[in-house]
Amino acid sequence: MPLNNSSKRREVLRRLEMGEISLIKAFELIKDDKSNTKDNPVSKEDNNLIDMIVAELDKMIGLNNIKKLVKQLRAFVTIQKERQRQKLKSDSLVMHMIFKGNPGTGKTTVARILAKLFKELGLLEKGHLKEVERADMVGEYIGHTAQKTRKLVQSALGGILFIDEAYSLARGGHRDFGKEAIDTLVKLMEDNRENLIVILAGYPQEMEYFLESNPGLNSRFPIKVNFEDYSLEELIEIAKLMVKEREYKLSQRAEAKFYNILSKVRKEAGPEEGNARTVRNLIERAIRNQAVRLVKQEKITKIDLMTINREDFNDA
Template sequence: MGLHTVFNDNLTGPQDIYDLLERGQITPSEAVALFIKFEECKDNLPFPANSKDKPVSIDEIMKELDSLIGLTKVKKLVKELRAFIEIQKCREKEGLTTEPLVMHMIFKGNPGTGKTTVARILGNIFKEMGLLQKGHLVEVERADLVGEYIGHTAQKTREQIKKALGGILFIDEAYSLARGGEKDFGKEAIDTLVKAMEDYKDNLILILAGYEKEMEDFLKSNPGLKSRFPIHIDFTDYSIDELMEIAKLMLDKREYKLSDTAFNILKEILLKQKYKNQDKLGNARLVRNLIEKAIRRQAVRLVQQKGVTREDLMLITEDDIRGVEEE
């Protein structure tokens, strides 16, 4: 596999590989292969590894956003933010009063609904618009910020902040920082983050992400935080039709297709899962897991079959998909 084949479509480094995996566009085994290839090739890349120095226009970034399935309200808000920044810059040039460009955000929604992907796209947009120097994304969770003894947490948190300078610090399940009460070291992490928001207000954007209810409770528990995050974005669960569209994209990428009956069975499975797991359905990971199980089932079926054709290798049948959610 050639270098340009591996690193096409803006695939510039490890984090982009994580994004493809999260969106279900590659399998875990394909991700491992890409990581290995990246390590082999990174010294010869035509642009710095894991950077966004490869020339890209705002319009190209917005096309990437528009290509994502669903996320209608998210896309609308991102376009509003882009327009707001552009107009404030125009007003500044004309000597008019401008609104402060405070871009710290709260992302609320279930896992796998595109929060990390959108955060990365925002970083690219803000870099190209001159709001951030690098536009890269540093994704962390409680374990990356909270230490085991007094003083350790502030040190760990500052290290992550330093990595994120010039870009976005994305904290997943941010509400976990406030779960331990007053004596928990998570409070120290919050205090350190709040100080950094002021110290690096022109060189750092903070995005806190997590389940909607938990994030609402988190903000209520620390009133000083809410005012510092003027932008709230809700990531709603995918509809059944959107999940089926995601399934088709995953299958197309792998050069598989569903029979008509298998298509209907997968849709029935997703409908059943929707009512069993209201807080877990709205993500591409469920679809990816079902598809990967069906592909393995198909392999077991075909390996015992004589005279396997190209069509056989591509087709996922009802036998491959039926009952797959129970495994």
């Protein structure tokens, strides 16, 4: 996706061609754009904000492949801006992505962070995340789907359009309106390639099938990220981070009990049911159980309020 400065200039030329602005106004806008970027590829304030956003990602457990990708993208954008400043040719970057992973592996959270990061890097104008699914895109009659999809894309311009369980768009076969949604999306991606990033997300196997069933999609999403299932040790670290942010802590016996519960979930339901979402649900239930336990005490200390005990996981 091109950098913001060149995008703005192209938008000025488009408005001039459409008769929306005068020639004099177009020259003024382009002149202002050049003066704003001269000898200032990335300000110190911008870098500080970018560092804060990257730190938000870095504190997440695991996700080493996405952290590596972000480091590469940040370096690429910085160098392309420097090449522009020194009047060298700069490359554009297509940023549409495929996120493959089970529920609770961090796909939506990472997408939110990327939206903010790409805004600060100058790749996106607004940096918001628009989350949608099949029901938001597919209509009930001919033409309705294209209309709904266009409206969603319009609301996502300047940010990221995040389509969860994207493979469901291809489930109905050629007669289903899901195909119309895909075709409309592909065209709108091309028309708005300078100010829109689309991320398709879903289960690994289903996403593979989805891409195979529509070969044209594969080339339009050059960045593919696998979100691996967390190990039990990583899930414990996620749990500790969750309770710490809420100013709680797990007792040693509670941690051991929690590990056993997660291990049992993995054995009985598989990895797709034992990721960060499961951890959050179990922690929130334990906090409610702790509250029920504490209201029965005559005296409640600060340590009592902060500590989640083994018995708080009894109904997990």
